[in-house]
Amino acid sequence: MTDATLPARYDRPSALAFLGYAAGVVIILWSFAGAGFSIEKVISSPPRFADFLDRALPPNLDPQVLERLSWKMLETLQIALAGAVIGIVLSVPVALLAARGLIAPTWVNQIVRTLLGFVRAVPDIAWALVFVVAVGLGPFAGMLAIAVDTIGFCGRFFADDMEAADKGPSESLTATGARKIDVVACATIPAAMPAFISTSLFATEKAVRSSTILGLVGAGGIGIELKVGFDLFDYPTAMTVILMIAVVVIAIEQLSGWARTKVIGEQR
C-alpha cells in the first residue's frame, strides 16, 4: 500500500462559486414572487378546476359541431405543414450563411445568427399578429407566422448541425480541388442530413402545436373555436377542441418519432 490518499468526495466551492449559487437561489425565489405564486391559490384551485370539468364534461359530440371542428383542425394541420415546409426549405440557405467556416465570412455568420436570434426571440403568436396586420385575417397569416418561426428554429440548428458534421469527408473533397459550395453540397449537408431530418420533424411537431393557438389572434385554424368556446362559456365545445388538439398533437408526435426512426435509423 502506498501513502496515496483518497480525494474528497465533493470539492468545497470557492467563495465566488458560493456567492453564485446563493444568487441563483435568490433569483429563483424572486421569480416565484414576481409570478404571484400563492400556496393559498394552489390549495383553493382544485374545487374550481373540478367545477370547470363538471361544466365541460362530457365534451360536445354533436355531429355538426364535430364536422365543423374537424374542418378547422384540418385547416390547422394545413397551416402547420405548409408553414413548416416553407420554413425548413428556406432554412437551408439561411443556415449555410450562419454556419461558421463553410461558405460565408465570419461577419456574415454573425449578422445572420443575430437575425435568427431575433426571429426566435419573438413568439409565434406575435409573428401571427404582425402577419394579420400585413396580409389580413385568415390562415395565410398563420402560415407565414409558422414559416418565420420555423426559419428561426431550423436556421440555427441546421447551422449548428453543419458545423458539428464530420470534417473528414469535407477535407477529402477539398483535397480533390472541389469548390467550397461543392464540398458543402456533397459532404457537409449529407453528413448533417440525419440531424436535419430530426430537426425538421421536431419543427413540424412544433408547428402543429403552434398552429392550434394562432386562431386566437385571427390567424386561422382551430384556435378561434377554443376562444369562442370560452368566450361564450360553451365549455363542452371548448373541451372537445382541447381533446381534439391533444389527440392530433400526440398522433403527430408519434408519427414523427416513427418517421425519425424509419428515415434516420439507429445511430444515423
Place this chain on the structure above:
Amino acid sequence: MTKSGIETLVAPVQPDQAGAEISAPVLPVDLRVTGLAKSFGDTPIFKDVSFGLSRGEAVAIVGANGTGKSTLLRCLMGLIPADAGTIDVLGTDVRNASSAGVRTMRAQMGLVSQKHNLVPRLSVLSNVVQGLLGQKPGIRHWSQSFAPAPSRDAALAALDKVGLAHLATRRADRLSGGQSQRVAIARALVGHPKILIADEPTASLDPAAGEDVMDLFFSLARQEGVTVIFISHNIEHALRYGDRVLGLADGGMPLDARAASLTAEDLRGLYD
C-alpha cells in the same frame, strides 16, 4: 523551370544515411519543398524541412506521433498554411497561389486518408464520382444520378480497378473497413492524378486488409505512373513500398535516404 512549370532534378540526390550520394536518371520534379516550417501557436511542429519528389517516385514519411507527418502533407496540399518556406507542387507555388490556383493544383492530386472519409449516406458510385469535382465542378458531379455518362463510366472503371464495381450502388456506410478504403483509393484515382498522397491508409485496418490495401494502392499507382507520398507507422511498408524514406524527428527531417539502403533497425531509431 521548364515550360511545363516542372523543374528537373537528378533524383534522388539526397545523401543516404551513410552520407554517400547516389546518382540516378534525370526525372521531372513534381514537388519541391524548401525550408518549410510550421507551428501551432507556441508549439513548433517542424522547421527547415526540405525535399523533392521526382515523377513516379514513391516516398514514405515515417516518424513518431506528433512529429508533424500529417501536418506536412496538409501543408503540401494547402489545406493548412505553412509558416515559412516554399512549396512548389506541379509548378504551383502553394503558399502564394490564388484559391483557384490551389484548386487547380489539388485537382491533379489524390488523397487517401487514415479514415476513408467517404460520405456515409451516399452510394459508392456517387462517392467516386465526387472525386472528379476538382476537375469538373458543379451540380452534375454532386451525385452519380446527375453525372454525365463519361464521368459515371470513369467512376465505375475506377471501382472495377479496386475490385468493387459490383458494390457501386451500395451505401458507403454499409461497407467493411477494407472495402471503404478501396473505394477511397478509387475516388483518389478516378481523376488520374499526378500525385497521390496517402496518410496512414492502413491505420484503421486489420493486418491482412492493410496488406491488401497497400498492394492494391501501389500496384495501381505504378500502373498509372503516379508519384506517391505516403505516411506509415509500419516500417516494413515504408521499406517495401517506398523508393525513398523521409524521417521526421525532433522538429526536423534528419532522414532522407533510399529505402534500399536502409534497414528496419535504422528506422526504429526514429521512434526512440
